[in-house]
Amino acid sequence: MTDFIRFFIPIYFIVFFAVCFLGISIAVAKKIGKNPNVLPKDNSAYALVGSYFKLILAVLFIYTILSLVFPDSGAYFIIHFLKRPLFQCVGVGLMLLAFIWVVIAQFQMKDSWRIGIDDHMKTELITTGLFQYSRNPIFFGMTLSLVGFFFAFPTVIAFFLLIIGSILMQIQIRLEEEHLLRQHGLIYLAYKKRVGRMLSLY
Numbered sequence: 001m002t003d004f005i006r007f008f009i010p011i012y013f014i015v016f017f018a019v020c021f022l023g024i025s026i027a028v029a030k031k032i033g034k035n036p037n038v039l040p041k042d043n044s045a046y047a048l049v050g051s052y053f054k055l056i057l058a059v060l061f062i063y064t065i066l067s068l069v070f071p072d073s074g075a076y077f078i079i080h081f082l083k084r085p086l087f088q089c090v091g092v093g094l095m096l097l098a099f100i101w102v103v104i105a106q107f108q109m110k111d112s113w114r115i116g117i118d119d120h121m122k123t124e125l126i127t128t129g130l131f132q133y134s135r136n137p138i139f140f141g142m143t144l145s146l147v148g149f150f151f152a153f154p155t156v157i158a159f160f161l162l163i164i165g166s167i168l169m170q171i172q173i174r175l176e177e178e179h180l181l182r183q184h185g186l187i188y189l190a191y192k193k194r195v196g197r198m199l200s201l202y
Helices: 002-032 045-069 071-077 085-112 137-152 156-184 186-194
Strands: none
Touching: 002 045, 002 085, 002 137, 045 071, 045 156, 085 137, 137 156, 156 186
16 A cells, blocks of 8 residues: 555645646636736735745655655655544545536636636636535535545655645635625625635535
């Protein structure tokens, strides 16, 4: 199981970001005629959040690749009482579920997909499909993916990536909520009251 995890995790994240970020961004860019990556590059607090998020992604990639190339290097960071085949199976299952969930959410989001907040183009408010159960299904899926990663590869570094990544996503979610409220007003407010930020269970 350990050898499988060692190869699975870096391949998973490469495919995840190739499909769920690069692939969807190219597809949406062709439809709307502009880059959907609208994260600011100024000195604002919002730009700083985006920079930290990119840094976390870079650390995640480097860490998983190093763990593949140097399998013994992560031994010092392992949380041993969590390194159980059952937890690892649950982790892999959560990661695969998260990938499928995010792909479906992005497909349902259509041309409204953005990386960041688009102040120059009004996007459609999506409230159907997975958006009936989560106002932020993509962020929910990404969080689920990090949880699965921690269970599959229970190290101190994976734990900190989960915590810091979750905090940054929660900050981004709240910034986007303010933006959507400005764009869609009472319609978004009603949607916000009806559907949970991360997940609503009926």
